[in-house]
Amino acid sequence: MNCEHSPLEVFRYCPKCGSPGFTPDTEKSLKCESCGFRYFINMSASVAAIIRNKKNEVLFTLRKHNPAAGMLDLPGGFVDLGETAEEALVREIKEELNLNINKLDYVGTFTNKYIYGEFEYQTLDLVFNCIVDSFSELQVADDVSGYVFRDPASVDTSEIGLDSIKKIVDYIH
Ligand SMILES: [Zn+2]
Structure with a gap:
């Protein structure tokens, strides 16, 4: 269960290209549908x-x-x-x-x-x-x-x- 304040819930736009298609990819990463950028949530x-x-x-x-x-x-x-x-x-x-x-x-x-x-x-x-x-x-x-x-x-x-x-x-x- 993700907390409402988790990056998975909070992040809306790709930080690299600005696309709104920036969605959870795994339980610890998000991926941009437009440019393919993946962001990993690290401790x-x-x-x-x-x-x-x-x-x-x-x-x-x-x-x-x-x-x-x-x-x-x-x-x-x-x-x-x-x-x-x-x-x-x-x-x-x-x-x-x-x-x-x-x-x-x-x-x-x-x-x-x-x-x-x-x-x-x-x-x-x-x-x-x-x-x-x-x-x-x-x-x-x-x-x-x-x-x-x-x-x-x-x-x-x-x-x-x-x-x-x-x-x-x-x-x-
Ligand atoms: Zn992007």
Whole structure:
């Protein structure tokens, strides 16, 4: 079943030639009847960081914007074009929290459906345990409105905004 915000439902015209004959070809592609162009719907890569303090509590951020404004999130974001996951993580943690990562270890991946502008982006969240130099420079910015250190076992999934983050928190506690 496709979500109404899926590219399969939302896209109407061929992005290459402008023809209105641009229709679903498979469950993950659309094809233009006029020029033959095929568009494949791929997952967007994103990263999430698990950063713990000395009490083993996890640093959660508060989302500034929708989707899920005001709810708990993990630091991170979308991987830019041409960027590695590790570079994206270092950049996002600096942008959102002004923290410097000096060690990161891969944990695993989790999927999410992210609706933005009434359009569904399916994402693959790459999760890393991150060690930071120090918390002394911690300062929120960018798309984060605040932060809180919490024992992940004490966090109810209803407090978390995004499905992939719920799965991650469930996995780590
Ligand atoms: Zn076309």
